[in-house]
Amino acid sequence: MRKVPAVGVALVLLLTLLLPLGSTAQAGDVTFSTDSLALSPTSLVEGDDLSITVTLTNGATSEATDVDVSLHPDDVGNLAFHQETVSISAEGFVQVSGVWTDLPFGSHSVVLVVTHSGESDNVSKSIQVSGLADLTASAVMVSPTAGLHQGDVVNLSVEVTNAGNLDAGASHLLLQLDGNLLTEMQVPPLPIGQSTTMQTSFNAPTAGEHQVTAFVNSQSSADGIVESDIGNNEATSSTFSVLADPDYLHHAQPNPQVSVSTPVGALSGPWTLSGEILRMGGEGDSSIDVAILRVEGQTETVVRSFSLSFSETSPLQGWEQVLTSTELQISEAGQYLLRVRIDPSRQVPQSIQFNDDLDVSISNHAVPNVAVSPLAAASSDTILPGESVTFEVTVTNIGVIAVIGSLSATFDGQPLTPQQGLGIPAGEERTFTFLAPASGDVNRLISFSASWTANEDSHDANLDDNTAFGSVTLHSSLTLRFMQETESWTPSDTPLVYGTTYIYTIEVTATEGSGDETFTCLDHLDNRVLSSNQSTFTGAGDSHYVICTFLAEETGPFELYIVPEGGTVATWTSSWTISATGLGEYESNDNSVTQGAILFIVAAILLFAVLAAAWVLTRTSEEEAERETFDYCPTCDGEIEGDEEICPHCDFDLAAGQSQFHDCSKCNSNIPDLMDHCPYCGEVQDVSSFYERRERKERVIKEEVDEEVDWDEVVTGTDSFDETLEELGFDSDQYESDWDSKLQAAEKDIDEAEEWRSEQQIDPEDAESGDQIADTHLRAAVRADQVDIDDIIGDKEGRRHLSDEQVELTASDAKIRSDIFELTGEEGVLPGDNVSVDLIPDHTVVGNELKEAKDVTDFTVEEDNGGESKKHRAPRRKSDESTD
DSSP: OEEOOHHHHHHHHHHHHHSOOOOEEEETTEEEEGGGEEEEOSSEETTOOEEEEEEEEEOSSSOEEEEEEEEEESSTTSOOSEEEEEEEOTTOEEEEEEEEOSOOSEEEEEEEEEEETTEEEEEEEEEEEEOOBOEEEEEEEEEOOSSEETTOEEEEEEEEEEOSSSOBOOEEEEEEETTEEEEEEEEOOBOTTOEEEEEEEEEOOSSEEEOEEEEESTTHHHHTOOBSOOTTSEEEOOOEEEEOOOEEEEESSSSOOOEEEOOTTOSSOOEEEEEEEEEESOOSOEEEEEEEEEEETTEEEEEEEEEEEEOSSOOEEEEEEEEOHHHHTOOSSEEEEEEEEESTTOOSOOSOOTTSEEEEEEEEOOOOEEEEOSBOEESOSEEOTTOEEEEEEEEEEESSSOEEEEEEEEETTEEOOOEEEEEEOTTOEEEEEEEEEOOOSSOEEEEEEEEEEEOTTSOOSOSTTOEEEEEEEEOOSOEEEEEEEEEEEESOOSSEETTOEEEEEEEEEEEEOOEEEEEEEEETTTTEEEEEEEEEEOSTTOEEEEEEEEEOOSSEEEEEEEEETTOSSOOEEEEEEEETTSOOOEEOHHHHHHHHHHHHHHHHHHHHHHHHHHHHHHOOOHHHHHHHHTSBOTTTOOBOOSOOSBOTTTOOBHHHHHTOEEEOTTTOOEEETTOSBOTTTOOBOOGGGGSOOOOOOOOOOOOOOOOOOOHHHHHHOOTTHHHHHHHTTOOHHHHHHHHHHHHHHHHHHHHHHHHHHHHHTOOHHHHHHSSSOOOOHHHHHHHHTOOOHHHHHOOSTTOOOTTSTTOOOOHHHHHHHHHHHHHHOOOOOOTTOOOOOOOOOOTTSTTOOOOOHHHHHOOOOBOTTTTOBOOOOOOOOOOHHHHO
16 A cells, blocks of 8 residues: 555546546545556456556545455455555545456456445456366276286376366377386367377386376477466376296306307317206296307398297206208308397297397318428438438428328438328327438438328318428548649749639549549639539549639739538638739748738737737726726615615615626627626616616704703702712711801802992902902902812822832722812822823933922912912802702
8 A cells, every 4th residue: 555645646536537437436535436446467367366456535634544445356245355454645545456366267356345434335347367278187097907917018098188168279198107208199179178088008017016197288388288277187097017927048047058069070060059948937838939040240040940848847948959061051161150049039928038149159170281391300411321310300280180191201212111190189290200321422412301191081181281301411431632732723824914814723632432522613702603623533542633714804812712512621722913014922822821820920919919908998996896886876876885785875785786687789798787888899778777766765864953051950960969978978968068158258258349349439340351350358268268189188108109019099099089179170180190291301311401300290280370379169069958
């Protein structure tokens, strides 16, 4: 409620005069009419909220109070949806607002009742509310309701009704199974009050209790259907049960297997497959089909099908099937995948189907191949007549089954004893030996061959690799000798002349045996064969000439080698120098030997000198070598001295690290791991790669802090002071009284000195800066009470010394004297101390004078002040009372 000023009242009255007059009412001084009711919105739909604003006018000159205002739906007798008590100023007006919520469909009126000063009146205003559609879902029915198994067809029906006041267009019906989407159906348009039955079907889910829920007008935004009530859009079916199906699976779980077997020695089947299938759950008797499929990539081909029967007493059934390569349609060697599938047509209800397949592999083996190593190894490369040689032949079975066969061999064209019935297991190799004797007296090459032959009931896929070959060289017993005195060359020029063709001859004589020998003339410097000669020696003493022809094509040295191929004699060499001018030098074989020996001697001397120089230049001391070895730790690079066994930085065992060796990557020499360079080839070595990298330890050096002196403890003294005095032979009471008396005297002297200084008006600083020190009563008292060492140790006659006869000072004497010196503050000599004195002159030298004994042994210490003896202040000890 709000009050309006006079200007507003005037405007309202003016508008009232201009508007057509409605039904006017008055309660007391308050005037209102039908036109006083302002409604918003003007177009109303079922379910909307209506806002009403009422204008009340006070025509009196005084304020109208306690004005009761109420708004009623349709009739005064109905419960007011808004009530309010207001006051209206004199000749003013007030506005009251209220809301009628959730308007029903149809024609209605808003009734205004005003009461003032005991008078009451009312006016009403009609409104029209348009209707909306109201779709409802009901009668959700499932059939059949019993005997359902997983996968069975379930029929479903839902009744949809338009219970609203407006025709409904096409809509949608959402169906859910256990909260999950089942399907969504389209519902046809429904006039007011009309119904339709929606039907569908689905497969029964897994075993258990289930329920279907229907939602009508599920796409209200897309369909554009606004309902007056959405609380009745959902309906739920009664619960229905799905029974569990039996499960057929391969046995035994969790790792079932299909067994495969083939006959012994078979290469391509037949294959016997066997296994077991178990029925879990289910009732009564049942049967199921089983198929064996061949799998190639994504393609499955059915090879064979069979059926198995089950009962409650026999839930486990075994099976066995024999398959051939023809049935499987396989011919090539290799692995083939077979799949055993339960219920391939998926006709039998099962609770689980993912365990219906089980794969197994079969092997179609290739025919084994027997490969003979092509090289037959001989026990010796050369033999003499009458000796025997052994040949080894290696045979390998490249297959999956054993093979049986025989080996036959020939040597020098003659057959050797064959080896028969040789068995070689699958995938293995065997080595067989043949012994062959050699005969003949001619140097020649004798061939050997061996061949494998498979038995009739065995296999060999390739016959081209069944032979092995070998050879051995036969040397006769012939021994020859070159006759140096028979050598000659034509023309017999010496030196050889460039461009001239020479014929060299030398006689060769047999010293033992007989046989053939071939001599090859070789230009050694150019490695060029000049000619060859073959000679046959019938016995000892038989000789032949070897003839070599060569052209002097280049100036310089020329070496002729005569090489016997049979090795019956050493190679003969001759050397010349070819000169274009004809000046040259022929070097016989003997001269060449002599010069060669000289060269070897000179080279040996030079080599020895080089080694000696290297040893001198590279010689290092043992300490330097050790330092070079252990300059840095190989694992952490920490600096080390060289004599450590354990690295102080990382705890590495240096002794063990020094004993590690490796092979050089360049020359394969075995060298220590710690060496940076290979001593043989100079190759740089990565030392860090041979040791595990370690982190250095952080060594924390503790700082030494000087112990703080507690002066209170020093002044206080020891707790066992009394006992210490008693050990020294003093009485503690006597010493303390003497101490106290001296302390009192010292305090008195200090007081007197202070009084004297105040009387003399002397500044303490000026007194300290003076050149002379005043002799105070305290100083005089202390000097008078000073204890001299002579008073302590007594007169000379009563003293004992180490040099005295029959005198032996004990350790206790020295200890007591030491304690006395410590108490009095004196410095003195104890028995056994070394005393520094002036040098004693040698009386044997003329002119030396011996010092007086008193000058030598006088221990008096003079002070700076005119012969006054140095005074020492005894240490003070706190009395027991002062510590309190």
